[in-house]
Amino acid sequence: MTQLALARALNAGMRRAMEADPKVLLMGEDIGRLGGVFRVTDGLQKDFGEDRVIDTPLAESGIVGTAIGLALRGYRPVCEIQFDGFVFPAFDQIVSQLAKMRLRSLGKVALPVVVRIPCGGGIGAVEHHSESPESYFAHTPGLRVVACANPSDGYWMLQQAIACDDPVIFFEPKRQYWDKGEVDTAPGLSEVEPMSAARVVREGTDLTLVTYGPMVKNALAAAVAAEEDGRSIEVIDLRSLSPLDTEALTDSVRRTGRLVVAHEAPVFGALSAEIAARITEACFYHLEAPVLRVGGFSAPYPPSRLEDHFLPDLDRILDAVDRALAY
């Protein structure tokens, strides 16, 4: 076991993947000498060379498009998008090409491309640097979409994503890059929990609180606060946003009878909507309250002086918990 910050854990995960497989390449803006604007790839170009850790021209469509070509030639590119709001120039390559090549080739072509995206707000940044675009990708069949919420998952899920023969959109909660956590690097990749499985990160009996990525921390804090009021909240970290581990959710909700889903993205048309619909259908007779959602508002991400109001904090989660428990 070692203590690693999320950024260091992701770095260690990529290092291990690159050591294990010479076909693994890293691509992105400023990822070489600088080590990325968040230092996630720090030192990797020095150790693996410029052929494997590639500072690309400034063009996201170019990054993902050429990653597809490299994958066709047998490589496993891991693309870094510098900030969430800058993935959109690559949107066409991701949703029209990356996601569909398997189907178009009737299964003959695999595109093991990972697109890493630092996501979420709370860092006091200017616009386009604090977004949560996961729903666009989760809505696209053919893509796997995952979000890590702690250093251990950063380390392992990233390696699993790189090893996966499907394209993976990999979200990293940027405001937690320097939060530390335990990472057990001893096991082999096949021995750890698959990235496709959701995880109960705190057991409880009164209500299920589902979230992922940057909000897991807030959800856990909310559960602790609720416990002081005698409420037992079960917290689930989704980990995989698509495909969804629906079974883990239904198992929990059948026991607790109540569900709150939280994320930073605006709730309209978001993952929480999908979860609410599915759980309502699958657990209708177990539900004691409607599924409630907490998230961003139906407005563009605000200037940073207002972001604390936009982002669901402990109080807003507890407010939803209270409302769900009041039924």
Add this chain to the structure above:
Amino acid sequence: MTVDASNGAASAHHESSDSAHEDVRAADRPTRVAEPPELVQLLTPEGDRVDHPDYPLDLAPDEVRSIYRDLVLVRRIDAEANSLQRQGELGIWASLLGQEAAQIGSGRALGAADMAFPTYREHGVAWCRGLPPRKLLELYRGVSHGGWDPAEHNFHLYTIVIGSQALHATGYAMGIQRDGVVGGPNAAAAIAYFGDGASSQGDVNEAFVFASVFNAPVVFFCQNNQWAISEPLERQSRIPLYRRANGFGFPGVRVDGNDVFACLAVTRRALQAARDGQGPSLIEAFTYRMGAHTTSDDPTRYRPDADLEVWKLKDPIERVKAYLARNDLADQEFFDAVEADADELGRQVRADCLDMPDPSPMAMFENVYVEPSALLEEEREQFRTYLASFEDEEAGR
């Protein structure tokens, strides 16, 4: 290469195919884009005035003094903003240090009816357009996303997504064209600012294609400061950027970006050509980012200090000062007065920043649509009630 006004886009196409061969040969050589081959310069780093056959420039002493003053003032705004950021008053700041001449030169070339489309670093152009520096601070303080009316100063909002605004400028120019004013006394042009890094973006290249095909009255003004965060120019191009224009079918020129006279003259001419119906052109202002990319960046991780020392000798302001002094166009009293003005402006900028109120949380729900949607109204009301519950709590205590 010049594009004949009467033949417009067609002749541009024709000429581009000729020069394309040259460019292919050039690309075969591993060109490091170090020493600019055909740099337009009117004022040397030592402050000597030189002539260029294509860019005659006659400036009255008053105008030169006014240019000098602008250069000094925008550098002071920049320095003040940097220190405000260091003191936690701004979230981030993108410094224009070293790029004052490119921005003041091109900014002063703009006519009132011309429309500018900036990146996030165009504080000098903003100054020339009359935008109060306070508006820039608002954005970098996180109070708004800019919030100024682009039409008020014919200065569009800062664009952070690299390259997008090149297309907006092109579309705006297509609008000018459709208004039927090109070639007439009310002619106007658009100018798109972007960096060397941005030249790799699809949007910028698509803007070149649209502008060329439609012969749009737009000037592409690329400040090649040789760095895109940590990536040197070689990551974006193996030929000098201005030569890309040829391939798209319009003229390109490289100007000494630290020479305010040359930037003024070259931009004036390009804008006039656009207004006259001769279509787009690309100006590459060859300069150097003397500071960090932004206050979040640490350039010691990726670039040698020695480069900075070389570029300090080419400082855009020093050479104008030397020119003024050497030619007895200004005395110490003038320079002192400009310093005093700069000090006063610095104080003003600081006061404006510290006075700036935080926006109301309710502002989050405004300006999303012409009229708020029912959903947004509902969210707003819920949030208002939620916020009020804390006030009740406070009151109850």
